[in-house]
Amino acid sequence: xxxxxxxxxxxxxxxxxxxxLALRGYPVRLYNKFAHEIADLQxxxxxxxxxxxxxxxxxxxxxxxxxPVIANADIIFVVVPANAHAFMAQACAPYLRDDQVIILNPxxxxxxxxxxxxxxxxxxxxxxxxxxxxxxxxxxRIAAPARVRISMVKREVTLAALPARDTAHVLARVNPLFPQxxxxxxxxxxGLDNIGAMFHPTTTILSVGRIESGRPFEFYxxxxxxxxxxxxxxxxxxxxxxxxxxxxxxxxxxxxxRSYDGITGDTLYERIQSNAAYRGxxxxxxxxxxxxxxxxxxxxxxxxxxxxxxxVPMPTCEGLANVxxxxxxxxxxxxxRNARQLGIEGMKIxxxxxxxxxxxxxxxxxxxxxxxxxxxxxxxxx
Amino acid sequence: xxxxxxxxxxxxxxxxxxxxLALRGYPVRLYNKFAHEIADLQxxxxxxxxxxxxxxxxxxxxxxxxxPVIANADIIFVVVPANAHAFMAQACAPYLRDDQVIILNPxxxxxxxxxxxxxxxxxxxxxxxxxxxxxxxxxxRIAAPARVRISMVKREVTLAALPARDTAHVLARVNPLFPQxxxxxxxxxxGLDNIGAMFHPTTTILSVGRIESGRPFEFYxxxxxxxxxxxxxxxxxxxxxxxxxxxxxxxxxxxxxRSYDGITGDTLYERIQSNAAYRGxxxxxxxxxxxxxxxxxxxxxxxxxxxxxxxVPMPTCEGLANVxxxxxxxxxxxxxRNARQLGIEGMKIxxxxxxxxxxxxxxxxxxxxxxxxxxxxxxxxx
Numbered sequence: 001x002x003x004x005x006x007x008x009x010x011x012x013x014x015x016x017x018x019x020x021l022a023l024r025g026y027p028v029r030l031y032n033k034f035a036h037e038i039a040d041l042q043x044x045x046x047x048x049x050x051x052x053x054x055x056x057x058x059x060x061x062x063x064x065x066x067x068p069v070i071a072n073a074d075i076i077f078v079v080v081p082a083n084a085h086a087f088m089a090q091a092c093a094p095y096l097r098d099d100q101v102i103i104l105n106p107x108x109x110x111x112x113x114x115x116x117x118x119x120x121x122x123x124x125x126x127x128x129x130x131x132x133x134x135x136x137x138x139x140x141r142i143a144a145p146a147r148v149r150i151s152m153v154k155r156e157v158t159l160a161a162l163p164a165r166d167t168a169h170v171l172a173r174v175n176p177l178f179p180q181x182x183x184x185x186x187x188x189x190x191g192l193d194n195i196g197a198m199f200h201p202t203t204t205i206l207s208v209g210r211i212e213s214g215r216p217f218e219f220y221x222x223x224x225x226x227x228x229x230x231x232x233x234x235x236x237x238x239x240x241x242x243x244x245x246x247x248x249x250x251x252x253x254x255x256x257x258r259s260y261d262g263i264t265g266d267t268l269y270e271r272i273q274s275n276a277a278y279r280g281x282x283x284x285x286x287x288x289x290x291x292x293x294x295x296x297x298x299x300x301x302x303x304x305x306x307x308x309x310x311x312v313p314m315p316t317c318e319g320l321a322n323v324x325x326x327x328x329x330x331x332x333x334x335x336x337r338n339a340r341q342l343g344i345e346g347m348k349i350x351x352x353x354x355x356x357x358x359x360x361x362x363x364x365x366x367x368x369x370x371x372x373x374x375x376x377x378x379x380x381x382x
Numbered sequence: 383x384x385x386x387x388x389x390x391x392x393x394x395x396x397x398x399x400x401x402x403l404a405l406r407g408y409p410v411r412l413y414n415k416f417a418h419e420i421a422d423l424q425x426x427x428x429x430x431x432x433x434x435x436x437x438x439x440x441x442x443x444x445x446x447x448x449x450p451v452i453a454n455a456d457i458i459f460v461v462v463p464a465n466a467h468a469f470m471a472q473a474c475a476p477y478l479r480d481d482q483v484i485i486l487n488p489x490x491x492x493x494x495x496x497x498x499x500x501x502x503x504x505x506x507x508x509x510x511x512x513x514x515x516x517x518x519x520x521x522x523r524i525a526a527p528a529r530v531r532i533s534m535v536k537r538e539v540t541l542a543a544l545p546a547r548d549t550a551h552v553l554a555r556v557n558p559l560f561p562q563x564x565x566x567x568x569x570x571x572x573g574l575d576n577i578g579a580m581f582h583p584t585t586t587i588l589s590v591g592r593i594e595s596g597r598p599f600e601f602y603x604x605x606x607x608x609x610x611x612x613x614x615x616x617x618x619x620x621x622x623x624x625x626x627x628x629x630x631x632x633x634x635x636x637x638x639x640r641s642y643d644g645i646t647g648d649t650l651y652e653r654i655q656s657n658a659a660y661r662g663x664x665x666x667x668x669x670x671x672x673x674x675x676x677x678x679x680x681x682x683x684x685x686x687x688x689x690x691x692x693x694v695p696m697p698t699c700e701g702l703a704n705v706x707x708x709x710x711x712x713x714x715x716x717x718x719r720n721a722r723q724l725g726i727e728g729m730k731i732x733x734x735x736x737x738x739x740x741x742x743x744x745x746x747x748x749x750x751x752x753x754x755x756x757x758x759x760x761x762x763x764x
Binding site: 208217229230233287316321326327 | 585587588589590591592594595599604605606607608609611612615616669697698700701702703704705707708709711
């Protein structure tokens with residue numbers, strides 16, 4: 001009998017992971033914090049997939065009780081907005097056992113660092129493997145109750161364990177299920193390729209007046225030249241940070257050309273305008289949206305925290321985050337992935353690099369300590 | 383023969399000052415940096431006023447040569463966007479003589495401090511009196527070439543000299559021309575009542591997407607609830623700064639009720655919506671506007687500089703200024719009224735207060751050193 005797979009979360013991505021794996025015969029158990037978000041899955045006893053994956057995937061268990069979902073799970077897929085990662089870490093902490101693999105889908109910036117740190121703070125002694133994917137494997141949307149439309153499964157998604165010397169071990173465990181996962185150099189690489197944190201808060205904040213005017217518009221196609229310009233300034237700060245941390249990162253402009261077909265133009269504005277995949281994506285109708293409350297605390301905040309360690313000025317990222325705090329009346333610097341929450345407070349760059357690479361033993365927990373003679377590095381595999 | 387009055391500038395306010403004073407028989411000389419902005423005044427040899435002031439005021443001199451404008455002038459009215467104050471200080475520095483009165487209309491935040499500091503840096507030894515008005519005396523608009531429409535002359539405008547012990551001397555000189563000027567406590571009071579710096583950059587930046595959509599809208603009447611909320615957060619930072627500096631400041635919400643008739647509602651949003659005077663004011667059609675390039679370097683930047691001295695956190699003011707820098711590709715922290723430019727670098731609160739009050743002799747120049755037995759303080763006069 002195969003060990004069960006745990007899915008934490010009940011959104012679009014969690015539906016896709018659960019349905020796809022169940023359809024392929026894996027025993028799947030799904031946990032979610034809020035009962036109302038899983039009532040349909042419980043009634044249906046599974047997920048129906050449509051699109052590039054088709055059929056009904058029966059789930060073994062759908063529950064708000066995390067213990068039986070984590071118990072005996074081989075791999076735990078965390079598929080929630082990144083600002084819920086800390087909660088999920090705290091929720092599973094008491095039930096984890098040695099050798100379990102935890103994958104954040106995606107980690108955004110600093111996901112694995114935060115997850116590991118929260119486990120440690122909650123006294124987890126199990127030697128689990130924590131990893132983060134760079135982006136969500138599926139392009140998908142819940143189409144109806146207990147039904148998910150999967151329009152694409154990405155051909156390749158990079159993944160890094162924390163520390164990176166465990167990446168090969170994680171891939172050895174997850175590749176039989178998903179050969180799409182390939183190694184990134186480390187979690188700084190997966191975390192700093194957070195393009196959403198460049199696009200979402202900028203566009204939302206510079207569009208507050210337009211959003212609240214009540215006249216609908218498209219998020220990307222109606223994005224204006226000055227918004228694109230602000231994204232480029234923020235992106236330059238992110239790239240400077242990546243350089244300072246020794247990470248290969250691609251610009252938002254390069255990323256567009258690589259991620260989508262038919263991109264034309266030289267400037268970011270032109271490339272966004274040329275992207276057919278961006279057509280029809282409505283702008284939010286209010287400003288209390290994931291583009292702010294996820295992307296600021298799990299994108300801009302950890303980037304600025306890393307920037308302070310790396311001595312890289314990030315005034316625009318920091319400034320925009322401050323404006324987001326004021327607009328929503330929240331302190332994302334406190335509730336988000338600050339240096340303390342990432343477990344890197346007071347560290348220098350070299351210490352952060354050692355922590356993410358695992359070149360020496362920094363902590364006894366939570367990650368499995370393994371010899372690392374022949375671990376493939378991401379830059380060799382990409 | 384009366385000594386001439388100097389007007390520096392050629393915008394709406396400069397037209398009004400020049401025309402009004404000339405109509406009342408004062409010899410007026412006007413200087414402006416750019417020739418094309420004064421060609422109409424030179425052709426007309428004066429300004430025609432309409433509205434609450436009516437008639438043709440003949441000007442004695444209209445020129446791009448500042449020397450004969452400053453020479454023998456009794457009072458120098460500086461009536462330019464505040465980001466041009468430093469240039470004007472530099473331009474008049476070589477020609478000033480003891481006892482001349484210089485009034486910035488208005489100073490915005492830190493106008494007199496910057497003006498005095500630039501004079502000092504350019505070696506001015508003349509003992510001039512530098513003062514700043516809290517707002518522009520006239521509500522006016524250039525209606526046609528060499529013609530200004532004055533719709534209102536404010537009943538009362540506060541003014542402070544630097545240092546404040548000179549305020550009574552300045553009022554004694556300027557009140558025969560304009561009895562509307564009354565004493566403020568000091569230039570921190572006139573400078574921190576900069577409500578425009580609260581309204582303009584916020585509304586412009588949160589409306590970038592709307593401005594560049596090309597669909598016209600009104601600046602104040604279409605201001606949305608979240609924009610008003612951001613203004614309130616910034617305003618709370620400004621009020622905290624004022625408290626820390628021992629300055630009586632009014633909130634933007636109070637200011638609206640005091641400055642306009644017929645204001646209703648409790649919240650800032652409601653009060654803005656209720657203001658009939660705000661009807662019909664079009665939003666800018668592009669973002670490279672005075673609302674950013676004047677209000678950020680002469681409003682937000684000096685407030686944040688004072689906040690650092692007073693140890694008052696101003697994350698929203700600072701954050702919004704950072705975003706403005708990125709949007710316009712300019713470094714307002716460098717080109718604007720930072721602590722160095724204000725001449726207060728490295729000072730503590732008490733030193734700044736002594737500087738603005740003049741309770742002891744800080745510098746031998748540029749201000750006239752006078753005994754101050756019976757100087758009226760603004761808080762007694764308002």
